[in-house]
Amino acid sequence: MSMVLDIVVMGLIKGSIYALLAISFSLIFGVARIVNIAHTAFYMVAAYCIYTATHYLGWHPVPAMLIAIVISILLGMITYKLVLNPIREHEGAVLIATMAIAMIFQEIMTLAFTGTYLSVPNLIDGFIEILGVKVFNQQLLTLGSAVVVMVLLVLFLFKTKLGLALRSTAQDREVANLMGINESKVAMITMGIAIGLAGFAGAIVVPLEILEPHMWTTPLVMMMAVVVLGGLGSLKGSFVAAYIMGFTEASVVFLSPQGAFLKVSVALLIMIIVLLIRPEGLFGVYFEEER
């Protein structure tokens, strides 16, 4: 029984983090048509900002988190303006530009903090017992704040004017432009929001994870898998797929002896099997190819 609860807690946390990352990634892809490989690099940058603020400057973790999110948003917008905007028409160039950005961040972090494993103190200490299983308050906090942010995001997208502009640009860029939506401004705002979400995911997950300069690659792969599994550009799909992946990972870790090595493989295998049956993903719409 305790193992089931362990799986549920870990699956929910992993799933929420993947959902945040995947939804923000799909937002950029949908609106600006940018495949942002550097997405999880911003998540790493936010985590390191928190480490710097709490460890070297002695700040309380909450302002550190806020500053980290603001810094990652600014960095995201600057990279968009300086690097991605001039080459947006060239699909391949955008791909390697974002790869190069991710590598630059990774190297800066290696230079600044060396490659050693670091950790950040919990925001709140202590644990509560649910059905005889210890659940740390930090885990509950991470879970709760992820859910709150997702609800806010949905409200933003479906209830505000800017959200409508974002969704219509994602649906048809040219027509949105004709309707008076400033497409490049919307793309810029989307980049800011999405990077902010990635930074937020990094900020809330950092007390539970180990900090190192390569920490962005595994979430990147899982995030891509979630996006593909759910269907590119489908927010509902990303949400459901994130929890599928999260629970798969958690069950493999707890149920199989070599789980820590196999968790990603099994999750990706599930993605490939689903794709064989439904090539457009779980909730994807099969777009007629643009010609």
Added chain:
Amino acid sequence: MKLILFYLRKLLAVVRNEVLVLPSRVAVIIFFLFILLLPSFTDDVYILRVFTLTCIFAIFAASWDLLCGFTGQLNFGHALFFGVGAYSAALMNIHWQLAPWFSIPLGALVAVAAGLTVGIPALRLKGTYLALTTMAFPIIVIGLIFTFPGFTGGELGISGIQKLAPTRIEEYYVISILMLVLCTIMWKITDSNTGIIFHAIREDEIAVRASGVNTTRYKLLAFCLSGFFAGLAGGLYAHFMRIVGPSTLDVSLSFQVVIWSIFGGAATIYGPVAAVFFLYPTLELFHLIQDYRTIVFAIVVLLVLIFMPDGLFRWLREKVEEECPRCKVRNVAWRKTCRVCTASLE
């Protein structure tokens, strides 16, 4: 004697009229000579080692270009073929004591099987979808390698693989000549009928299917060919480094090959090869500033991209050569009239 003189004169005429008139062809000749004569300038083991690895990665990058640049099947997990080729060559060499001459081609065949495994699900996916999905395959294999450390060596990898050739110079010649031959073959493939179909699939798959071509077969063929060449590169790498670890399947290697190819100019074959020969040794030269070299590399790539998004070498070629508007023959950019049909190039 007269016959030999005749052929010599014919060769000279071809060189003068067809090769020397175009800077890109001269560059290719110089490149071949440089590769073949390099050991006579230096017998420094370190330099030879750098250039041997460069040759291996050049094959690898060109194979990515064959699949992704030409056929448009964007593959972000190309390290799968490299790693599978390397691991199978290493395992066959260690367990069955096969000589490199058998283990490398057999390893490449295993990589072809890997190409089919990726290719079949990939048939139903397109563009970005495909790119994101293919990233998954090498990571699945890494998971398997870590799970069975007894057979695969786990994190440490397999060591004690047989040497390719007794000395460094011999190894250099084996690998560099193979590189020249394989890249020429790949370039010929892209120039053949098959290559034209590959190119057409990238541009408009529905139109190709409407013209009565079985695109499924050609897409799988592209995956197999690309897997074969990448697997050969992997096998060569295994026998050259004499150790194969999980780093051959790493995400960063998959990204590296994408960076090389697009940096040099995708869908050209010569672009990726030239890019590897430009970037890899330069990166090695930076070993004096070890800590900063990856960041310098990334910044150089970014800057080149912002100013020449079509790739460095394609941009250079466009600068020094232009196509005659009438007969579509390439000319040096500073000629006033076409060298074949004398149409004005102004």
